[in-house]
Amino acid sequence: MTEVRLRVRIGRLRPRDLDEAYRYQRVYLTPGRRRFERCFRARPDLFVAARVGDRMAGICWGRPCRGRIFLDGIAVFGWLWRNGIGSAMLREFEARVAAAGGSTISLVSAGGFVDRFYLKNGYSACQLRLRLPRKRRVNRPRGFEVDQVRRSRGPTFLYVHIGSLSHKWVEHARRAFRAEEANLVFEKEVPGRKRTRRA
Numbered sequence: 001m002t003e004v005r006l007r008v009r010i011g012r013l014r015p016r017d018l019d020e021a022y023r024y025q026r027v028y029l030t031p032g033r034r035r036f037e038r039c040f041r042a043r044p045d046l047f048v049a050a051r052v053g054d055r056m057a058g059i060c061w062g063r064p065c066r067g068r069i070f071l072d073g074i075a076v077f078g079w080l081w082r083n084g085i086g087s088a089m090l091r092e093f094e095a096r097v098a099a100a101g102g103s104t105i106s107l108v109s110a111g112g113f114v115d116r117f118y119l120k121n122g123y124s125a126c127q128l129r130l131r132l133p134r135k136r137r138v139n140r141p142r143g144f145e146v147d148q149v150r151r152s153r154g155p156t157f158l159y160v161h162i163g164s165l166s167h168k169w170v171e172h173a174r175r176a177f178r179a180e181e182a183n184l185v186f187e188k189e190v191p192g193r194k195r196t197r198r199a
């Protein structure tokens, strides 16, 4: 048997790769093209790409939001999953946040094994986010503590204290609130990188 090792390079997303990055990320992630481009123009330092040769292998990007950095999306091409590329992109992203002065990174996990991915990378689950259809009255079932209700022109989001990280508890909460979706919110503190003064 012959073994071939792929060389994966992780670095900032180059402006000329924006089209490829967008085509690629929309397979896994949701934001529209305009928002993606607007965020890139505002904070290109928060866009990380993984490349194998001249092809994109993954993308990770975020933006400032309510005094934090929100990790909007991370995706690795399916056939390259489980090779440490996602974790390496996260480390690069965190280094960029640190270089920009540090912040809390927060994100909404897609759920399932993705929760494990963030836990393994040092993120802590802090809330459960429940998505309710627009105009639905918010019920307050017993046994849950609601931290925040965010209404928008679209769905309403409830943020609830976490009782457990188990899939069973998440599903129990989703049903209790009659929510369309339930996702764990994770966060991680990334301190600013200290500048060392040259002698």
Ligand SMILES: CC(C)(COP(=O)(O)OP(=O)(O)OC[C@H]1O[C@@H](n2cnc3c(N)ncnc32)[C@H](O)[C@@H]1OP(=O)(O)O)[C@@H](O)C(=O)NCCC(=O)NCCS
Pocket (backbone or CB within 6 Å): 028, 073, 074, 075, 076, 077, 080, 081, 082, 083, 084, 085, 086, 087, 088, 108, 109, 110, 111, 113, 114, 116, 117, 118, 120
């Ligand atoms: C989530 C994602 C970016 C992970 O990328 P990756 O390069 O495969 O992740 P890593 O190889 O760095 O995995 C690190 C750890 O996460 C966990 N993990 C990652 N993928 C997993 C899987 N498919 N099943 C179980 N655990 C998994 C494991 O603990 C893994 O460590 P291990 O391989 O030593 O056991 C990738 O699966 C992906 O692109 N998914 C689709 C898009 C998506 O859901 N993005 C998240 C949006 S919130």
